[in-house]
Amino acid sequence: MASYIRTLTRLAFRASRPSTAFMTRQAPAAMMTRQYHAFRPTQIVSKGKKHAISDEDDEELEAELQELEKEKREQEALERGETQEGDKDSSDEQSSEFQELYDSLLDRTSPSKKRHELPRHTTLFHLIQKISTAEQAQQLPPLVKQWRRKDLPITIFLSDKLIHAVCKAGSPETALELLGDREAYALTPGQSTMRRVVRSFVKDIAAGEKESEEALEKLDGAFRTLALIPYYNLAADDVSVYANLVRGSLLYGGEEGLRRASATMDEYLLIDGEREKPLTRKKAAEIVAAAELLSKEYEAKEQTDKAKELEKHVEVWRKSL
Structure with a gap:
């Protein structure tokens, strides 16, 4: 800090001296203000440029300013490290909070509990907000089943x-399980809920290996969601939903992927x-993007008739863009 004050003092002294070119003129106040502002450590760090130093011949001044910049960067790096550690601690704390609340709800909704011992309806929502991992999401079906057996409500909002x-945590399979047994879980999903599950499966397919067993299971899950x-x-x-199924099938790849994509598009054309x-x-925009991907696959497989037929529909859909 002392070196920084000395630097500003020296700059002020230089700026206040008469110019060698114009002995009778002084530097305008606005120019002086801008000059001082340019030497603030925050400005130096944000610019990251040596030309912020006006007197390039003063090596001592440049060294001091670079030292200030270095100290600032070290401080920021230290703060970032503390933030990362804080995020990790926060994540561990949130995981612990989830497990405590989950265990409490599982106990308070057990068959032996009386009506007056049941939890508040909002506690399930609080638990949902604490889900951060696929492992946590996979614990939900037994709890939701007990919750419904006690005739506790799950609204459309809460279902969504x-x-x-669950999907955000990376477990669309759990979402499919909850939606697949209406008698046990009795969810009331909306249209956007089903779209979200399909997109989550397709996202996992894109992140996985083509034509793998895992990718095929993900693709099957997406089609089962359509059936629900x-x-x-x-x-x-x-x-x-149809656009994402076409895209997911093509992401899976191979003959099976193309077969499913083609069958899905044919079914959609009947609906359309x-x-x-x-x-x-x-x-x-969604269906056009999916159709264009499928058309490219048709052309790659030399199925030009299918590609031309699909292009006719694409031209119609483009009019809505």
């Missing part, structure tokens, strides 16, 4: 939050032919 948290949509009296002609209203801009 539950499935969202009418089960909940939701719209079966969801453009986003009965559509009375044009697609929205967002939905049109």
Whole structure:
């Protein structure tokens, strides 16, 4: 700090001396202010440029300013390290909080508990907010089953939050399990909930290895989610779901991936032919992107007739963009 003050003092002394070119003129106040501001450590660090130093001939001044910059960077690096450690501690604490609340809810919803011993309805929502890992998400089905057996409510809002948290934690299989047994879990998902599950499966396929057993299981999960949509009296002609299924099939790759993508698109074309209203801009963009990927695969396999036929539909969908 002392070296920084000495630096500013020396600069002020130099700036206050008459110019050698114009002996009668002094530096304007605004220029002086900007000059001092440029030498603040925060400004030096943010710019990261040596030309912030106006007197390049003063090696001592440059060395002092570089030392200040170095100290600032070291301090920031230290703070970042503390933040990372703090994030880790916070994550461990959150995991511990989840487990404590989970164990408490599992105990308080057990068959032996009386009505007056049941937890508040909002506690399940608080638990959902603490889900951060796939392992935590996989613990939920037994709890949700007990929760429903005690006739505790799960609203549409809570169903969506539950499935969202499970998918975000990286366990769409758990989401499919919760949605697949309506009698045991009695969720009430919305249209966006089903889309989210399909997208989560497709995301995992994209991150995995092509034509692997794991990727095939993920793809099967996405198609099973499609099959559940009418089960909940939701719209079966969801453009986003079909587009993601086509994309997921192509991401899986191989002959099986192309077969599924082609069959999915053919089914969607039958639905689209009965559509009375044009697609929205967002939905049109999704199906066009999926169709273009499929068309490229057709061309790569020299199935030009299918590619041309699909292109006709793409031209119609593009009008909604």
